Amino acid sequence: MAELRWHPLTQDWVMIASHRQARPQMPKDWCPFCPGSGKVPETYEVYEYDNDFPALSQNPPVPDDVANDFFQTAPAYGKCEVILYSPGHTITLPELPDDHVEKLVGLWQERFQALRADEKIKYVFIFENRGEAVGVTMPHPHGQIYGYSFVPKKLQLEINSAKEYRAKNGKCLFCTMLEEEKKDGRRIIFQNDDFTVFLPFFTEYPYGVYIMSNAHKQYITDFTAKESASLAVTIKHTVGMLDTLFDYKFPYMMCMHNGPVNGEDLSSDYHFHIEFFPPMRSADKIKFNASSETGAWAHCNPTCPEQTAEELRAAYQRYMDSLK
Secondary structure (H helix, E strand, O other), rough: EEEEEOOOOOEEEEEEEHHHHHOOOOOOOOOOOOOEEEEEOOOOOOOOEEOOOOOOOOOOOOOOOOOOOOOOOEEOOOEEEEEEOOOOOOOHHHHHHHHHHHHHHHHHHHHHHHHHOOOOOOOOEEEEEEEEHHHOOOOOEEEEEEEEOOHHHHHHHHHHHHHHHHHOOOHHHHHHHHHHHHHHHOOOEEOOOOOEEEEEOOOOOOOOOOEEOOOOOOOHHHHHHHHHHHHHHHHHHHHHHHHHHHOOOOOEEEEEEOOOOOOOOOOOOOEEEEEEEEEEEOOEEEEOOOOOHHOOOOOOOOOHHHHHHHHHHHHHHHHHHHHO
Protein backbone atom coordinates (compact mmCIF):
# COMPACT_ATOMS: atom_id res chain seq x y z
CA MET A 1 0.00 0.00 0.00
CA ALA A 2 1.25 3.46 -0.95
CA GLU A 3 -1.18 6.37 -1.00
CA LEU A 4 -1.99 9.76 0.49
CA ARG A 5 -4.83 10.14 2.97
CA TRP A 6 -6.38 13.50 3.83
CA HIS A 7 -6.35 14.53 7.49
CA PRO A 8 -9.49 16.72 7.79
CA LEU A 9 -8.62 18.05 11.26
CA THR A 10 -5.23 19.51 10.27
CA GLN A 11 -5.98 19.86 6.54
CA ASP A 12 -2.84 18.02 5.54
CA TRP A 13 -1.95 14.89 3.59
CA VAL A 14 -0.56 11.84 5.41
CA MET A 15 1.65 9.39 3.49
CA ILE A 16 0.53 5.79 3.99
CA ALA A 17 3.39 3.50 2.98
CA SER A 18 2.86 0.10 4.56
CA HIS A 19 5.23 -1.52 2.03
CA ARG A 20 8.12 0.15 3.85
CA GLN A 21 7.52 -2.27 6.74
CA ALA A 22 9.06 -4.93 4.51
CA ARG A 23 12.44 -3.18 4.43
CA PRO A 24 15.11 -5.75 5.32
CA GLN A 25 17.46 -5.35 8.28
CA MET A 26 20.89 -4.67 6.80
CA PRO A 27 23.69 -7.11 7.74
CA LYS A 28 26.19 -5.51 10.11
CA ASP A 29 29.09 -6.27 7.77
CA TRP A 30 27.49 -4.97 4.56
CA CYS A 31 26.47 -1.48 3.42
CA PRO A 32 24.61 -0.77 0.15
CA PHE A 33 26.18 2.70 -0.04
CA CYS A 34 29.80 1.48 0.03
CA PRO A 35 31.71 0.79 -3.20
CA GLY A 36 31.73 -2.93 -3.86
CA SER A 37 28.13 -3.44 -2.73
CA GLY A 38 26.83 -3.65 -6.29
CA LYS A 39 24.34 -0.89 -5.49
CA VAL A 40 26.57 2.13 -6.16
CA PRO A 41 29.48 2.91 -8.53
CA GLU A 42 32.89 1.50 -7.68
CA THR A 43 34.17 5.08 -7.44
CA TYR A 44 32.22 8.20 -6.58
CA GLU A 45 32.53 11.38 -4.52
CA VAL A 46 28.88 12.31 -3.99
CA TYR A 47 26.03 10.33 -5.48
CA GLU A 48 22.24 10.31 -5.90
CA TYR A 49 20.61 6.94 -5.23
CA ASP A 50 16.91 6.28 -5.79
CA ASN A 51 15.33 5.04 -2.57
CA ASP A 52 14.68 1.28 -2.72
CA PHE A 53 11.55 1.61 -0.56
CA PRO A 54 10.08 5.01 -1.48
CA ALA A 55 7.04 6.47 0.23
CA LEU A 56 6.41 8.47 -2.96
CA SER A 57 6.75 7.44 -6.60
CA GLN A 58 6.41 9.06 -10.02
CA ASN A 59 4.47 5.95 -11.02
CA PRO A 60 2.34 5.39 -7.92
CA PRO A 61 -0.20 2.60 -7.51
CA VAL A 62 -3.92 3.29 -7.51
CA PRO A 63 -5.02 3.99 -3.91
CA ASP A 64 -6.84 1.24 -2.07
CA ASP A 65 -10.63 1.26 -2.31
CA VAL A 66 -11.17 2.82 1.11
CA ALA A 67 -12.29 6.38 0.26
CA ASN A 68 -15.84 7.72 0.41
CA ASP A 69 -17.53 11.13 0.36
CA PHE A 70 -15.80 12.05 3.62
CA PHE A 71 -12.50 10.14 3.65
CA GLN A 72 -10.26 11.22 0.77
CA THR A 73 -7.27 9.49 -0.80
CA ALA A 74 -4.84 10.45 -3.55
CA PRO A 75 -1.99 8.71 -5.35
CA ALA A 76 1.34 8.87 -3.48
CA TYR A 77 2.96 10.81 -6.29
CA GLY A 78 6.46 12.20 -5.87
CA LYS A 79 10.08 11.13 -5.62
CA CYS A 80 12.33 9.87 -2.81
CA GLU A 81 16.09 10.05 -3.28
CA VAL A 82 19.10 9.24 -1.11
CA ILE A 83 22.09 11.58 -1.33
CA LEU A 84 25.41 9.92 -0.47
CA TYR A 85 27.92 12.36 0.97
CA SER A 86 31.03 10.21 0.51
CA PRO A 87 32.13 6.64 -0.23
CA GLY A 88 33.71 6.55 3.26
CA HIS A 89 31.47 4.45 5.50
CA THR A 90 32.23 6.17 8.81
CA ILE A 91 33.55 9.57 7.73
CA THR A 92 31.66 12.57 9.13
CA LEU A 93 30.64 15.69 7.29
CA PRO A 94 33.12 17.94 9.20
CA GLU A 95 35.94 15.57 8.23
CA LEU A 96 35.32 16.10 4.51
CA PRO A 97 37.45 18.70 2.68
CA ASP A 98 35.73 21.99 1.83
CA ASP A 99 35.78 21.29 -1.92
CA HIS A 100 34.13 17.91 -1.32
CA VAL A 101 31.26 19.53 0.62
CA GLU A 102 30.96 22.05 -2.24
CA LYS A 103 30.30 19.10 -4.56
CA LEU A 104 27.62 17.94 -2.15
CA VAL A 105 25.95 21.36 -2.32
CA GLY A 106 26.22 21.14 -6.12
CA LEU A 107 24.45 17.76 -6.09
CA TRP A 108 21.70 19.13 -3.85
CA GLN A 109 21.24 21.99 -6.33
CA GLU A 110 21.26 19.63 -9.31
CA ARG A 111 18.64 17.33 -7.79
CA PHE A 112 16.49 20.25 -6.62
CA GLN A 113 16.40 21.53 -10.19
CA ALA A 114 15.64 18.05 -11.58
CA LEU A 115 12.75 17.44 -9.20
CA ARG A 116 11.17 20.86 -9.68
CA ALA A 117 11.15 20.17 -13.43
CA ASP A 118 8.30 17.74 -12.72
CA GLU A 119 5.28 20.04 -12.68
CA LYS A 120 3.35 17.63 -10.44
CA ILE A 121 5.87 18.19 -7.64
CA LYS A 122 5.01 21.17 -5.44
CA TYR A 123 7.70 21.02 -2.76
CA VAL A 124 11.28 19.73 -2.76
CA PHE A 125 12.52 18.90 0.73
CA ILE A 126 16.24 18.26 1.34
CA PHE A 127 17.04 16.77 4.73
CA GLU A 128 19.37 14.62 6.80
CA ASN A 129 18.66 12.34 9.75
CA ARG A 130 21.80 11.65 11.76
CA GLY A 131 22.37 9.37 14.72
CA GLU A 132 20.62 6.53 16.51
CA ALA A 133 18.74 9.01 18.72
CA VAL A 134 16.66 9.98 15.67
CA GLY A 135 16.27 6.39 14.48
CA VAL A 136 19.16 6.10 12.01
CA THR A 137 20.69 2.63 11.77
CA MET A 138 22.90 3.28 8.70
CA PRO A 139 26.11 5.11 9.72
CA HIS A 140 27.21 5.78 6.13
CA PRO A 141 26.99 9.59 5.67
CA HIS A 142 23.88 10.39 3.69
CA GLY A 143 20.79 12.55 3.49
CA GLN A 144 17.55 12.40 1.52
CA ILE A 145 15.36 14.44 -0.80
CA TYR A 146 11.58 14.12 -1.01
CA GLY A 147 9.60 15.66 -3.82
CA TYR A 148 5.99 16.07 -2.64
CA SER A 149 2.89 16.57 -4.79
CA PHE A 150 1.63 18.92 -2.06
CA VAL A 151 3.11 21.53 0.27
CA PRO A 152 3.41 19.96 3.77
CA LYS A 153 1.58 21.73 6.58
CA LYS A 154 4.59 23.18 8.43
CA LEU A 155 5.93 24.68 5.22
CA GLN A 156 2.50 25.99 4.30
CA LEU A 157 2.23 27.69 7.70
CA GLU A 158 5.61 29.38 7.13
CA ILE A 159 4.52 30.50 3.67
CA ASN A 160 1.22 31.89 4.96
CA SER A 161 3.03 33.77 7.76
CA ALA A 162 5.52 35.23 5.30
CA LYS A 163 2.76 36.38 2.93
CA GLU A 164 0.76 37.94 5.76
CA TYR A 165 3.82 39.75 7.12
CA ARG A 166 4.72 41.22 3.73
CA ALA A 167 1.12 42.27 3.10
CA LYS A 168 1.08 44.09 6.46
CA ASN A 169 4.66 45.42 6.66
CA GLY A 170 5.87 45.53 3.07
CA LYS A 171 9.02 43.47 3.72
CA CYS A 172 10.30 39.92 4.18
CA LEU A 173 9.48 38.20 7.47
CA PHE A 174 12.74 36.21 7.40
CA CYS A 175 14.91 39.24 6.61
CA THR A 176 13.32 41.09 9.51
CA MET A 177 13.87 38.14 11.87
CA LEU A 178 17.54 37.97 10.86
CA GLU A 179 17.95 41.74 11.31
CA GLU A 180 16.44 41.54 14.78
CA GLU A 181 18.66 38.60 15.76
CA LYS A 182 21.75 40.49 14.59
CA LYS A 183 20.62 43.63 16.40
CA ASP A 184 20.22 41.68 19.64
CA GLY A 185 23.36 39.63 19.08
CA ARG A 186 23.06 37.27 22.06
CA ARG A 187 21.87 34.30 20.02
CA ILE A 188 24.22 34.74 17.04
CA ILE A 189 26.68 31.81 16.95
CA PHE A 190 28.81 32.78 13.94
CA GLN A 191 28.42 34.47 10.58
CA ASN A 192 30.24 35.16 7.33
CA ASP A 193 29.57 37.27 4.26
CA ASP A 194 26.78 35.02 3.03
CA PHE A 195 25.20 33.15 5.96
CA THR A 196 24.39 33.59 9.64
CA VAL A 197 24.12 30.76 12.15
CA PHE A 198 21.98 31.57 15.17
CA LEU A 199 19.79 30.05 17.86
CA PRO A 200 16.34 31.57 17.24
CA PHE A 201 14.61 33.63 19.91
CA PHE A 202 11.76 31.08 19.84
CA THR A 203 13.74 27.86 19.38
CA GLU A 204 11.83 24.75 20.45
CA TYR A 205 15.01 22.69 20.84
CA PRO A 206 17.92 23.55 23.17
CA TYR A 207 20.46 23.43 20.33
CA GLY A 208 18.10 23.98 17.39
CA VAL A 209 20.23 26.37 15.34
CA TYR A 210 19.21 27.97 12.06
CA ILE A 211 21.42 28.75 9.07
CA MET A 212 19.96 31.67 7.11
CA SER A 213 21.22 33.31 3.94
CA ASN A 214 22.12 36.96 4.48
CA ALA A 215 20.86 37.87 1.02
CA HIS A 216 17.20 37.33 0.19
CA LYS A 217 17.19 34.13 -1.90
CA GLN A 218 14.28 31.73 -2.22
CA TYR A 219 15.99 28.56 -3.46
CA ILE A 220 19.29 26.76 -2.97
CA THR A 221 19.66 27.06 -6.75
CA ASP A 222 19.60 30.89 -6.52
CA PHE A 223 23.06 31.09 -4.94
CA THR A 224 26.12 32.27 -6.80
CA ALA A 225 29.21 30.05 -6.96
CA LYS A 226 30.70 32.05 -4.07
CA GLU A 227 27.53 31.70 -1.97
CA SER A 228 27.33 27.97 -2.72
CA ALA A 229 30.93 27.48 -1.56
CA SER A 230 30.13 29.53 1.54
CA LEU A 231 27.05 27.39 2.24
CA ALA A 232 29.22 24.26 2.12
CA VAL A 233 31.66 25.66 4.67
CA THR A 234 28.86 27.02 6.86
CA ILE A 235 27.11 23.63 7.06
CA LYS A 236 30.41 21.86 7.69
CA HIS A 237 31.33 24.23 10.52
CA THR A 238 27.84 24.06 12.03
CA VAL A 239 27.99 20.27 12.25
CA GLY A 240 31.58 20.47 13.50
CA MET A 241 30.42 22.84 16.22
CA LEU A 242 27.65 20.45 17.28
CA ASP A 243 30.09 17.53 17.34
CA THR A 244 32.45 19.57 19.52
CA LEU A 245 29.71 20.60 21.96
CA PHE A 246 29.83 17.32 23.92
CA ASP A 247 32.76 15.70 22.10
CA TYR A 248 30.76 13.06 20.26
CA LYS A 249 29.00 12.67 16.93
CA PHE A 250 25.94 14.81 17.63
CA PRO A 251 22.55 13.48 16.44
CA TYR A 252 20.26 15.84 14.58
CA MET A 253 17.65 16.33 11.90
CA MET A 254 18.76 18.94 9.34
CA CYS A 255 15.92 20.37 7.25
CA MET A 256 16.39 22.73 4.29
CA HIS A 257 13.54 25.13 3.73
CA ASN A 258 13.23 26.37 0.16
CA GLY A 259 10.23 28.05 -1.34
CA PRO A 260 7.56 25.87 -2.98
CA VAL A 261 7.80 25.03 -6.67
CA ASN A 262 5.35 24.94 -9.59
CA GLY A 263 2.88 27.29 -7.94
CA GLU A 264 2.48 30.99 -7.22
CA ASP A 265 5.51 33.27 -7.33
CA LEU A 266 6.74 33.67 -3.73
CA SER A 267 10.20 35.00 -4.55
CA SER A 268 9.54 38.18 -2.55
CA ASP A 269 8.07 36.34 0.44
CA TYR A 270 10.10 33.20 1.06
CA HIS A 271 13.73 33.07 2.23
CA PHE A 272 16.07 30.05 2.14
CA HIS A 273 17.14 28.73 5.52
CA ILE A 274 18.14 25.49 7.24
CA GLU A 275 16.63 24.34 10.52
CA PHE A 276 18.39 21.88 12.84
CA PHE A 277 16.46 19.72 15.29
CA PRO A 278 19.00 18.06 17.61
CA PRO A 279 17.25 15.81 20.15
CA MET A 280 19.81 16.23 22.95
CA ARG A 281 19.11 18.65 25.81
CA SER A 282 22.42 17.87 27.52
CA ALA A 283 25.36 15.56 26.94
CA ASP A 284 23.45 12.50 28.17
CA LYS A 285 19.76 13.48 28.13
CA ILE A 286 17.33 13.42 25.22
CA LYS A 287 14.58 16.00 24.81
CA PHE A 288 11.59 13.80 24.05
CA ASN A 289 8.59 15.20 22.23
CA ALA A 290 5.86 14.11 24.63
CA SER A 291 2.13 14.88 24.77
CA SER A 292 2.30 18.68 24.75
CA GLU A 293 4.68 18.83 21.81
CA THR A 294 3.16 15.99 19.81
CA GLY A 295 -0.52 16.22 20.63
CA ALA A 296 -0.93 19.98 20.93
CA TRP A 297 2.10 21.31 18.98
CA ALA A 298 2.79 23.30 22.15
CA HIS A 299 6.56 23.12 22.46
CA CYS A 300 8.53 23.61 25.64
CA ASN A 301 12.26 24.31 25.58
CA PRO A 302 13.82 23.31 28.94
CA THR A 303 16.81 25.64 28.42
CA CYS A 304 17.37 29.39 28.03
CA PRO A 305 18.31 30.21 24.40
CA GLU A 306 20.69 33.00 25.42
CA GLN A 307 22.61 30.62 27.70
CA THR A 308 22.72 27.71 25.23
CA ALA A 309 23.89 30.16 22.56
CA GLU A 310 26.90 30.86 24.78
CA GLU A 311 27.60 27.11 24.94
CA LEU A 312 27.38 26.86 21.17
CA ARG A 313 29.69 29.85 20.61
CA ALA A 314 32.25 28.25 22.92
CA ALA A 315 31.93 24.93 21.06
CA TYR A 316 32.33 26.73 17.73
CA GLN A 317 35.52 28.40 18.97
CA ARG A 318 36.92 25.07 20.18
CA TYR A 319 36.08 23.51 16.82
CA MET A 320 37.73 26.32 14.85
CA ASP A 321 40.81 26.14 17.10
CA SER A 322 41.06 22.42 16.34
CA LEU A 323 41.36 23.23 12.61
CA LYS A 324 44.47 25.36 13.11
